[in-house]
Amino acid sequence: MSEEIKQEKKGRDSIDKVWDFFTSLKLLIFLLLVLSLLSVAGTIIEQNKPLPEYYNLFRPETVELFSKLGLLDMYHSWWFTSCLALLALNIIACTMERYPFILRGMKSQQVVLDEKLEAGLANLAKMKYNLPAETVEKQVKAIAGKDFTGRPVVTEEEHARHFFYEKGKYSRLSFFLTHLSVIVIFIGAITGSLIGFKGYVNINEGEMISSVQTRKGETRTLGFSVKCNSFSVDFYDTGAPKDYRSDLAIIKDGKEAIRKTIRVNDPLSYEGITFYQSSYGGFPDVTFEIRDRNGVSRGTVFAPFGKQVDIPGGIVRIEVADYQEHFHRPDGSEGGPAIGVNIYSAGAPPEGIWIVGTQPGLNRDGTHSFVVKDMKIKRYTGLQVNKDPGVWIVWTGCVMLVAGIMMAFFMAHKKLWIRIGKDKKGRVEVTTGGTTNKNKQAFSSEMERLVRSLREISEEVS
Amino acid sequence: MTNSLLFGISIFVYFFSMVLYVSYLAFRSETLGKICTLALLAGVIIETAAILLRWYESYQMGIGRAPLTNLYESLVFFALTIAIIYLVMERKFGIKTAGAFVTPFPFIIMAYASLNPNEIQPLVPALQSNWLISHVVTCFVGYAAFAVSFGVSVLYLFKVNAENRSLKQAGAFSGHLPSSDLLDEVGYKTIAIGFPLLTIGIITGAFWANVAWGTYWSWDPKETWSLIVWFIYAAYLHARITRGWRGKKAAALSIVGFMATIFCYLGVNLILSGLHSYGGTT
Numbered sequence: 083m084s085e086e087i088k089q090e091k092k093g094r095d096s097i098d099k100v101w102d103f104f105t106s107l108k109l110l111i112f113l114l115l116v117l118s119l120l121s122v123a124g125t126i127i128e129q130n131k132p133l134p135e136y137y138n139l140f141r142p143e144t145v146e147l148f149s150k151l152g153l154l155d156m157y158h159s160w161w162f163t164s165c166l167a168l169l170a171l172n173i174i175a176c177t178m179e180r181y182p183f184i185l186r187g188m189k190s191q192q193v194v195l196d197e198k199l200e201a202g203l204a205n206l207a208k209m210k211y212n213l214p215a216e217t218v219e220k221q222v223k224a225i226a227g228k229d230f231t232g233r234p235v236v237t238e239e240e241h242a243r244h245f246f247y248e249k250g251k252y253s254r255l256s257f258f259l260t261h262l263s264v265i266v267i268f269i270g271a272i273t274g275s276l277i278g279f280k281g282y283v284n285i286n287e288g289e290m291i292s293s294v295q296t297r298k299g300e301t302r303t304l305g306f307s308v309k310c311n312s313f314s315v316d317f318y319d320t321g322a323p324k325d326y327r328s329d330l331a332i333i334k335d336g337k338e339a340i341r342k343t344i345r346v347n348d349p350l351s352y353e354g355i356t357f358y359q360s361s362y363g364g365f366p367d368v369t370f371e372i373r374d375r376n377g378v379s380r381g382t383v384f385a386p387f388g389k390q391v392d393i394p395g396g397i398v399r400i401e402v403a404d405y406q407e408h409f410h411r412p413d414g415s416e417g418g419p420a421i422g423v424n425i426y427s428a429g430a431p432p433e434g435i436w437i438v439g440t441q442p443g444l445n446r447d448g449t450h451s452f453v454v455k456d457m458k459i460k461r462y463t464g465l466q467v468n469k470d471p472g473v474w475i476v477w478t479g480c481v482m483l484v485a486g487i488m489m490a491f492f493m494a495h496k497k498l499w500i501r502i503g504k505d506k507k508g509r510v511e512v513t514t515g516g517t518t519n520k521n522k523q524a525f526s527s528e529m530e531r532l533v534r535s536l537r538e539i540s541e542e543v544s
Numbered sequence: 545m546t547n548s549l550l551f552g553i554s555i556f557v558y559f560f561s562m563v564l565y566v567s568y569l570a571f572r573s574e575t576l577g578k579i580c581t582l583a584l585l586a587g588v589i590i591e592t593a594a595i596l597l598r599w600y601e602s603y604q605m606g607i608g609r610a611p612l613t614n615l616y617e618s619l620v621f622f623a624l625t626i627a628i629i630y631l632v633m634e635r636k637f638g639i640k641t642a643g644a645f646v647t648p649f650p651f652i653i654m655a656y657a658s659l660n661p662n663e664i665q666p667l668v669p670a671l672q673s674n675w676l677i678s679h680v681v682t683c684f685v686g687y688a689a690f691a692v693s694f695g696v697s698v699l700y701l702f703k704v705n706a707e708n709r710s711l712k713q714a715g716a717f718s719g720h721l722p723s724s725d726l727l728d729e730v731g732y733k734t735i736a737i738g739f740p741l742l743t744i745g746i747i748t749g750a751f752w753a754n755v756a757w758g759t760y761w762s763w764d765p766k767e768t769w770s771l772i773v774w775f776i777y778a779a780y781l782h783a784r785i786t787r788g789w790r791g792k793k794a795a796a797l798s799i800v801g802f803m804a805t806i807f808c809y810l811g812v813n814l815i816l817s818g819l820h821s822y823g824g825t826t
Binding site for chain 2: 114126360467477487
């Protein structure tokens with residue numbers, strides 16, 4: 083053996099080894115196991131929480147270690163993604179390894195029941211009839227045609243006629259469907275994460291936005307505007323929200339393109355971007371009556387949300403800074419709607435107070451009290467905004483997967499051979515035999531049933 | 545007549561059918577066998593009526609929703625599907641002695657369900673969707689199939705161990721159990737029913753999540769655990785189909801798979817938090 087050939091052989095050996103590694107069942111089982119264990123870890127350590135929550139749960143060193151290892155966002159870590167990539171390679175390699183066999187199983191058909199085939203068939207039966215060959219053939223075809231609806235392949239020989247029936251040939255393709263579907267789903271997911279984005283936006287009632295905040299913290303312009311015409315929410319008697327909805331309009335080049343009321347489970351899509359009803363909230367514009375220490379009114383003031391306003395007769399400025407629909411008092415009781423007010427007095431640090439329900443709010447020194455006279459709540463709708471061009475690829479993969487699994491479990495490639503010839507005494511002799519690639523037991527009883535009805539012809543007629 | 549009364553009756557009927565199946569294991573009279581099946585069937589009919597009544601009552605209360613939305617409702621549905629799948633398998637494979645190993649499930653699950661709050665609660669907006677029924681039904685029929693496979697696999701291991709321990713006495717008790725080959729086959733067949741259903745359940749869930757939240761997969765603990773369960777049964781099927789894993793190894797994997805299923809169903813709701821929190825007790 084020359085040096086060169088040896089080298090080439092060595093090279094081929096190692097390629098073979100790599101190939102064997104990627105096509106091995108062991109790799110698949112190992113990957114499924116590792117992915118499962120890692121996923122378990124990911125459900126025990128809650129993922130993608132705000133950092134302070136981890137510091138509450140674990141010691142600082144632990145949080146730093148977890149963060150370094152990627153354990154806080156592990157499903158996107160390089161090692162988890164690598165496992166998924168290996169799984170994809172494993173599936174692709176196995177598909178490449180198997181496809182010649184599958185195609186061969188579908189193509190090369192023996193259509194003649196000869197002695198060699200006869201020897202290898204498990205479900206073989208022979209019947210003899212004292213009837214004309216034509217009559218037998220007609221009946222046999224009628225009976226076989228009940229199970230095998232396709233046209234048989236007929237081969238004429240000197241002493242016999244052969245009929246070859248087959249069913250569910252394409253169920254062999256289920257292997258490709260199931261395995262490639264996983265790859266298709268991966269491609270869809272990658273497409274989505276490369277070209278798509280996920281973001282959110284709050285729109286005040288009556289207002290319009292044309293950009294959203296992505297989860298990565300970037301601002302993304304939409305290329306059109308979204309207006310929230312109105313927002314409403316219904317409650318059950320228990321106080322739980324029953325339905326909330328936003329009347330949205332898409333405005334493109336100054337014209338209204340679409341108008342739709344969206345609710346949870348019923349989003350709006352435009353130019354590949356989808357708006358999902360996700361949350362809601364509100365903030366108030368409040369009219370306060372200001373009273374002094376003795377309860378004497380000093381007049382009223384209108385305080386729009388988030389704006390510092392002067393109060394009558396005072397060196398004091400106030401700002402409506404927060405609002406809660408269901409305020410919980412320190413003792414845990416429900417106080418109804420509450421307004422958070424910041425009070426800025428000259429020469430003193432600012433202070434914040436809650437004005438709960440109809441109770442007047444007092445400042446620290448008790449020099450001023452604030453009574454809510456009127457309140458207009460400006461509602462906003464909270465929308466999840468997504469663009470995911472990969473989602474249809476993912477659904478295609480899912481359909482392939484389900485179709486493939488159904489075919490794999492509930493369909494089989496069945497073949498039936500029938501030979502009609504003559505025995506030594508000149509009687510008509512029918513030989514039948516069949517094979518299948520799945521569920522051999524059920525197929526055997528199917529064949530038994532077939533043979534039984536074939537035997538019945540002879541009894542009835544003769 | 546209220547749904548809780550009917551549910552209460554069905555618990556008793558399940559209990560009696562369990563007792564009957566266990567006594568069938570001891571006496572094996574044909575008449576007794578027939579009574580066993582009829583008792584279990586009666587349990588199924590009563591429970592189905594209870595579920596339908598609960599559905600109807602929810603409309604009367606002005607809530608109007610399928611009774612498949614919280615822990616209590618999922619438990620009773622789970623019990624029902626286990627009983628149905630077992631009955632189908634019993635009819636198809638004639639494995640009546642396995643009943644003593646499967647019928648405790650509907651009873652125990654119903655009894656556990658009765659400890660949970662069972663008022664008909666209105667639905668939060670996220671659950672108001674046509675996907676609810678297809679998602680929950682496919683998932684739970686899948687789970688139930690895995691439960692039957694688990695029961696049959698435990699019986700398989702029990703039988704094989706008994707045979708190995710005392711070949712001479714094998715005829716005494718375990719000889720009357722279904723043959724180990726048949727148990728192995730039923731264990732596989734039920735997984736072959738459960739796996740496609742779990743797959744469809746995960747996909748309908750993903751589709752629904754995409755409509756409701758804008759993400760088809762967010763690695764929420766429930767999603768992740770359902771994927772783990774899917775991995776385990778995928779491994780089972782690959783090992784069985786390509787490497788011919790049968791018998792003890794297959795039974796062991798089926799048991800592990802069902803443990804993961806139970807954690808996916810109950811463990812995630814009761815221990816971990818996430819998007820499926822409405823399935824929990826509070």
